[in-house]
Amino acid sequence: VSVSAYTTSSSKLLFRQLFEKESSTYTYLLADVSHPDKPALLIDPVDKTVERDLSLVKDLGLKLVYAMNTHVHADHVTGTGLLKSKVAGVKSVISRASKSKADHLIEAGDKIYFGDLFLEVRATPGHTLGCVTYVTGDGPNQPQPRMAFTGDAVLIRGCGRTDFQGGSSDQLYESVHSQIFTLPKDTLIYPAHDYKGFTVSTVGEEMLYNPRLTKDKETFEDIMKNLKLSYPKMIDVAVPANMVCGLQDLSKSSVESVST
């Protein structure tokens, strides 16, 4: 079995994985600590853990510049709106294809710089129409192995459902096989959720052991059609809130009353 799973090495990158228990969501903090400003970004922050995230940002002496989403979540409210209301200068980021409001609407091929480090944007629709995967840069001084923040496109030994929000099992299969499984096999996969307590996987590992995505496309579509999942508990609250990146344009008090 040829799988590798080393942790990422970089003299610049500060990296922290953070967990929100209720929705089993992972939030990721990345910063370039070699840059005098220590510019930082959060991927998929959750409204309920914004205070925790900000206290860590402060302890580590970082300057938060971006609050980013991989997609419009249906199971929790994003922390991006609250982060903007609490930290001056933070810009929210989501894909243009998500049809959401944000300061930066990103597209496939865009690069998001923080200091000398960057994330590249890959379009990975299928779980939702606007899903993207953020991948650390390819190049000297960028983290090795690369890291892919896959949202709900690839989960560890699983994938996101495809029956809501413009989801399509056909499209998800194509996205993963063309945009994620083409990355180097040692690329670390950091998903938006895990329900079993796994924290990380690799492209090589999911190509071998993902029980859904290793199948042919027809079998995959059959599996996704027959999941018989219940209606997502929070979808009617979370999706409208997340379409505006956590109500970023409302006043601070309205944001807080909605998010608690």
Next chain:
Amino acid sequence: VSVSAYTTSSSKLLFRQLFEKESSTYTYLLADVSHPDKPALLIDPVDKTVERDLSLVKDLGLKLVYAMNTHVHADHVTGTGLLKSKVAGVKSVISRASKSKADHLIEAGDKIYFGDLFLEVRATPGHTLGCVTYVTGDGPNQPQPRMAFTGDAVLIRGCGRTDFQGGSSDQLYESVHSQIFTLPKDTLIYPAHDYKGFTVSTVGEEMLYNPRLTKDKETFEDIMKNLKLSYPKMIDVAVPANMVCGLQDLSKSSVESVST
């Protein structure tokens, strides 16, 4: 603020952090993947997640050799007994000072080799009488920065309680300051639990921001005396079970009936 928090780099070490939600316990998988056998060990496995851990060990092609505990846990049953019953050749490991049964009773200064990598044992009593911290080796080809598996001695921005199992706030303070805060500041701290979704910290960070352990000893003892924690729910089941490393000497069926 001088804190660093790079992830560990090593061409040999495979490392995975795993989470058990009910008791908020972290289990750690380490292996030397440069060695032909890929020898692996688990630190603080939980009975309920043994199947998950073993499926990961199998997928990664590892050979599990040690199932280790940092201490006799009071909040969950260790997975070491079940692991021994399911995988031939696995040896359980705990400190001699814990007065527990295990295949290897370790002491301060011992080295636990897996392939070319090793953990060194530091005695860090105070949460319990037999608590140890396992620290990755100091030397060429060992992971850099070092990693400290602190059990409940140092938690992220906290520490374990000291009012049961031979606990002593005086002793915990001495242990942490002499055995953990003397490690290089970039040493990664991987605790046995986190209740807020943090996954890792560093020695430097806890020396600056741990709200208890940064205080002088008298203040620390006062804090620990006035925590007013409730009696641990699982202590009367967990401690006797964990004193024999998860009932390692009983038959498989007895183990399973107790652990479910």
